[in-house]
Structures are given as structure tokens and as C-alpha cells.
Amino acid sequence: MAEPDMLDDEDYPAYTMGRAAEIIGCSPDFLRRLGDAKLIEPCRSDGGHRRYSRYQLRLAARARELADGGTDLAAACRIIILEDQLEEALRQNGQLENR
Template sequence: MPPASPRPVDNLDDDDYPAYTMGRAAEMLGTTPAFLRALGEHRLIAPLRSEGGHRRYSRYQLRIAARARELVDQGTPIEAACRIVILEDQLEEAQRINEQLRTQGGEAQPKTTA
């Protein structure tokens, strides 16, 4: 028996579900489709493609794109903005993993010298 596909209602809470078209994503961010394409060219976000080949963005990707837009609006070149956002995202993930390890009692003990 094939695995059950998620019910449409289940996708409403999924930050990674590609729910937004390029036009809608650009509208929500107050930017242009060209800006979103540029973020893809700089490998900040990689939208999924619909069966018809249209770009589809998730809420997570829109948050990432919004942060990049903030930096660009402040005068940061798009290439630098993309790199900054990638590093911020990696740092946030590392901090989340660290916190998870601490709460599970997996924190490394400091080395002692004899």
C-alpha cells in the first residue's frame, strides 16, 4: 500500500510546503519577481517547480527572502546579503542543535588535565 499523501489541511502548518507562486511571493515581500530570481541565482533560495514549471515558494523561503530584502534595502549588495543570510541561518540551526543537546543531557564535558 503506498504511503498516504498529506491531507491539504496538513500543509497549512508546513513551513516547507511550496504554497506561493512567484507573483504572490513578490507581492507579499513588496518586491519584484526579478529579485526572487536573483536570490535563486545566488543560491539563497531554490524554489520548487510546479508540474507546469512555475516557481513555488514556501513560508520558510519567504522569511529568508524578506531578510535578504532588508539587507539590500539598507545598501548591502545582493551577493553579500545572500551570504549573510546563509550564515545567519546556519548559526541559528547550530544554536538550535546545541540547545537540543543541552536539554537532552548530551552536553560535552570539559576536558580536565591530570
């Protein structure tokens, strides 16, 4: 049985490629292309299969949203990386202000 902290860990690689693609509503090839574009780097199981975390699924879902809207995949990946960096900077800034 999985440890409780694994169930709450958004970085735990719990989803197979097939299940991740099903959740996002994309093809496994789309997920591979996101890996090639360095947006998400899936973990590998002992058997070498790709495994995705909830955090990675959120990034992939955002990439799909942008791509469905007509944004080039490379541009979509760059936008998502910048959005993620901004969110992290705002989080850190908020922590510093609360000190």
C-alpha cells in the same frame, strides 16, 4: 482540499512567484536573482512555475531588508546563509543541552 499538515508546514511550496513578490514587496526579478545567488531554490509546479515556501519567503524578506539598507546582494545572501546556519547550530545545541 489541502491536508492540514501542509498548512502548517513552513517548507510547503504554497506561494506562486507573483504572490511571493507581493508579500515581500519586491519584484519577481528580485526573487529570480535570489535563486541565481543560490539563497533560495524554489520548487516547480507540474507546469514549471516557481513556488515558494514560507521559510523561503522569510529568507527573501531578510535579503530585501539588507539590500534596501545598501548591502550588495551577494553579501546579503552570504550573511543570511550564515545567520541561518548559526540559528540551526544554536537549536541543535539547545536540544543537546536538554538531554
